[in-house]
Amino acid sequence: MNKFDYRQATTTDEASVLVHDNDQAKFVAGGTNLLDLWKYNVTNPELLVDINQIRENKTIEEIEGGGIRIGALVTNADTAYHPLIEQRYPLLSRAILAGASGQIRNMATNGGNLVQRTRCYYFYDSEVPCNKRNPGSGCPAINGYNRMHAVLGHSENCIAVFPSDMCVALAALESVINVSDLNGKRSIPFGDFHRLPESAPEVDNTLRHGEIITSIDLPSKGFSSNCSYLKIRDRNSYAFALVSVATGLELDGDFIREARIALGGVAHKPWRVKVAEDALRGKPVTETSFAQAADIILEGAQGFKYNQFKIELAKRAIIRNCMMALNPESQKPGAQP
Amino acid sequence: MPTVKLKINEQAYEVNVLPWVSLLDTIRDRFDLTGTKKGCDHGQCGACTVLCDGKRILSCLTLAVMKNGSEITTIEGLADGDQLNPIQQAFINHDAFQCGYCTPGHICSALGMLTEGKAKTREDVKELMSGNLCRCGANVGIIDAIMEIKEGGARE
Numbered sequence: 116m117n118k119f120d121y122r123q124a125t126t127t128d129e130a131s132v133l134v135h136d137n138d139q140a141k142f143v144a145g146g147t148n149l150l151d152l153w154k155y156n157v158t159n160p161e162l163l164v165d166i167n168q169i170r171e172n173k174t175i176e177e178i179e180g181g182g183i184r185i186g187a188l189v190t191n192a193d194t195a196y197h198p199l200i201e202q203r204y205p206l207l208s209r210a211i212l213a214g215a216s217g218q219i220r221n222m223a224t225n226g227g228n229l230v231q232r233t234r235c236y237y238f239y240d241s242e243v244p245c246n247k248r249n250p251g252s253g254c255p256a257i258n259g260y261n262r263m264h265a266v267l268g269h270s271e272n273c274i275a276v277f278p279s280d281m282c283v284a285l286a287a288l289e290s291v292i293n294v295s296d297l298n299g300k301r302s303i304p305f306g307d308f309h310r311l312p313e314s315a316p317e318v319d320n321t322l323r324h325g326e327i328i329t330s331i332d333l334p335s336k337g338f339s340s341n342c343s344y345l346k347i348r349d350r351n352s353y354a355f356a357l358v359s360v361a362t363g364l365e366l367d368g369d370f371i372r373e374a375r376i377a378l379g380g381v382a383h384k385p386w387r388v389k390v391a392e393d394a395l396r397g398k399p400v401t402e403t404s405f406a407q408a409a410d411i412i413l414e415g416a417q418g419f420k421y422n423q424f425k426i427e428l429a430k431r432a433i434i435r436n437c438m439m440a441l442n443p444e445s446q447k448p449g450a451q452p
Numbered sequence: 453m454p455t456v457k458l459k460i461n462e463q464a465y466e467v468n469v470l471p472w473v474s475l476l477d478t479i480r481d482r483f484d485l486t487g488t489k490k491g492c493d494h495g496q497c498g499a500c501t502v503l504c505d506g507k508r509i510l511s512c513l514t515l516a517v518m519k520n521g522s523e524i525t526t527i528e529g530l531a532d533g534d535q536l537n538p539i540q541q542a543f544i545n546h547d548a549f550q551c552g553y554c555t556p557g558h559i560c561s562a563l564g565m566l567t568e569g570k571a572k573t574r575e576d577v578k579e580l581m582s583g584n585l586c587r588c589g590a591n592v593g594i595i596d597a598i599m600e601i602k603e604g605g606a607r608e
Contacts, residue, residue, distance in 0.1 A: 121454065121471030121517055143518070150474075150513045151494050163471070165518055196570065216583020217565055219495060221507045222514070352582035448579040 116154055120162045127171060127327055131296045133164045135325025142166050142327060144188060145223040147215070148231040156241045157248055172226075172329050175199060181335030184293075187226030187328040191215070191281060194225055204333055205443070206342035206363055210284035213346045213450035216353045226328035228281045229292065229308065233319045233383050235264060235275040246272045247316040254316075262421040263355065266429070267413070268382040273316030274419065277309060277384050278355045280450075284344060286385035287361040287377040290333050296326040309384035316383075338363025338375065343443060345436040346379075346450040347428060356380035358429045359450070360436040364400075371395045371404065376412060376437070381429055388412045400441065402434055409433040456520045460485065461529025469516045476500045476511035479526060487527035487556045491585075498584030501557040501564070502526050508564025510583075527556035530563075538604070539563060542597035550588035558584045562598045574599055 124130035134140040139161035143149055152158040172186040175197045183199055194200055195211035215223065232238070237255045238245050244252035256264055256274050264274040285305050292303045309320050322328070341364040348354040359379035365372040374395040378386040391411035398404040409430040416426045435452075439445045453468040460483060467482050476493075479485050479502070491499030493512045500512040503525040530537035539559055542548070549555045561584045571577045577598055586594060 116472070118470070118472055121515070143515075146515065146518065147495060147510070147513050150515070154494060163515075167518060192568075196568075216495075216498065217568070217580050218498060218501055218508050218510045218561060218583045219513075221564070222509050352579050448573075448576050449582070451579075 116156060117159045119153075119160050121165065122162065123165045123168045125168050125170070127166075127169055127295060127329060128297065130164050130166045130169065131325050131327050133162070134327075135296065137162050138324065140164055144227045145190070145219075146227075147219050147223045148227065152232065152239075155239050157239060166327070178332060183333045184330045185225055185333065186330050188224050190221055191223045191225065191228060192217070192220040195220065203337040203339055204284075204288065205339055206337070206344060206361055207281070207284040207288060207333070209342075209344040209446065209450055210280045210359075210361055212448075213344055213359070214280035225281070225331055228279055229285075229328060229331075230320060230322065231279060233275050233277040233309075233312075238275060247275060247312075250315075250317045257419065260421055261419040263357070263380075264419060264422050265382050266416045266418045266422060266425045267378075267386050268311045268384070269417075270312045270314065270316070272314060273312035273383065275312070275316070276355075276380050276382060277319075278380070279385070280344070280346065280356065280359060280379060282309070283359055283361045283377045283379035283385045285331065285333075286387050287363050287375040288333055288337065289375070290331050292328060293330045293332060294322060294326050294328050296323060300329075302332070305385075306387065312383050319383075336363075336365075336373075338365060341366060341440045341443065343436050343440040343446055344450045345432055345439060345446075345452060347432055347452055351451045352449050358425055358432045360429075360432045362433075362436045362440040364437065364440050366400060366441075369400050371398050371400055374408070374437075376408065376433060378412065378429060378433070381416075381425060386412070388414075402438060405434045405437040406430070408437075454517045454520075456516050458516075458519065458521075459523045461525060467516075471515065471517050473516050474512055475502070475504075475514040475516045475519055475524075478516040479511060479524070485526050485528050488560075489553055489556055491554070491557070496585070497554070497557075498561055499554050499557040501561040501584065503560055503564055506564075506567060508561050525560070525563075527559060530559065537563075539566075539597065539601050542600045543594070546593040546597040546600065547590065548593040548597040549586070549590050554584060554586045554588075558586065558594055562594075562601070566598070566602055571602065577602065 346359040363375040489499040491497035
């Protein structure tokens with residue numbers, strides 16, 4: 116654990132400049148991931164810029180076009196329990212409540228959830244090599260104990276998975292991330308926000324250093340009538356997913372008008388395959404239809420010594436969760452199976 | 453060194469604290485309020501749970517400097533003299549502890565959870581209390597104790 120300087124910023128611009136001017140500076144909001152990593156000597160910031168005093172980005176409000184804008188500094192708990200989210204985006208609410216613990220959800224912010232590190236236990240252990248922590252040092256997970264690791268989108272450099280539940284729902288809902296720095300503002304479609312490891316596993320997302328997340332926009336379509344989040348894990352609460360699935364369906368009688376399916380726990384980022392969703396359009400609402408989509412989603416999946424089971428588990432979880440979305444009452448607290 | 457003002461259990465405290473010192477270490481080492489426990493120090497066990505402005509948080513993953521001006525409630529602030537808080541009494545009634553190390557965190561977390569008001573069933577309570585671990589295995593009694601308070605509250 117290293118010593119660091121600490122500054123409080125009162126505006127987004129001030130925070131952005133403070134971080135931009137120091138390569139080793141980081142924003143801190145809830146701190147639940149950052150301070151944990153710092154205690155394990157995985158991250159060694161020179162300066163923490165506390166953004167909690169910023170007055171903006173702390174609301175959840177309706178925007179033009181029928182969508183909702185959720186502030187980056189709203190906590191995960193306040194988001195999950197907000198009436199607009201519960202009513203119009205229950206998929207997001209359920210996904211958030213399947214993640215972490217009550218205490219952590221009270222601390223963790225929406226912006227922080229997006230930029231929590233993609234990680235595995237080798238990343239956390241500063242005594243062993245890790246390309247994500249120490250680029251070029253190697254990946255002990257590939258030939259190690261890789262039960263929790265990726266089966267999709269991995270590279271020879273990194274097979275860690277992104278652990279957020281919230282982001283799996285945000286992927287399915289086609290949300291948009293609003294960010295800003297001194298160069299101005301930009302909006303990043305959710306699918307372009309997080310990266311696959313490729314040859315640079317140390318970079319989790321497409322934010323520039325000093326760029327700050329201000330809010331997340333949810334499009335008007337919330338799939339509130341037929342959605343479900345299912346999380347499969349080694350214990351039924353407060354554990355990362357082996358596999359999780361977010362499903363949103365829009366039905367036309369016994370047929371599917373539109374489907375959204377995103378997976379968590381299987382890749383370096385939430386995994387969504389539009390071809391599979393397109394293939395469901397117009398299909399009857401049956402297990403067979405969802406099984407065909409599951410096969411497409413898992414196409415090209417490649418497991419390792421201890422996580423081969425995830426491929427079949429993911430397929431079954433997709434089918435089950437799509438069927439659960441037909442009957443939202445069938446869902447259990449914490450997205451348990 | 454930054455100055456941090458905190459109101460803990462209705463009493464005002466002021467302390468100079470280095471930026472990297474956790475709220476947990478500040479409460480325990482600077483104010484001698486050792487009821488709040490350090491378990492894992494990584495947010496996994498919940499032993500360090502306190503109420504900050506009424507909400508349950510993990511004091512181990514919070515820097516003291518980040519909570520300047522906040523109102524904190526710890527286990528020491530729950531009883532009224534010799535009169536235990538009802539949830540403390542419920543933990544006794546249900547044998548909701550053995551070694552007692554996780555108990556302050558469990559009780560503060562339970563109070564925060566009940567205030568949140570989202571648990572409808574026993575299953576909900578178990579799910580919403582999963583951030584607190586008891587290695588002695590008193591979990592059944594812990595959930596029983598919380599249910600007693602929750603259902604008592606509902607009758608009022």
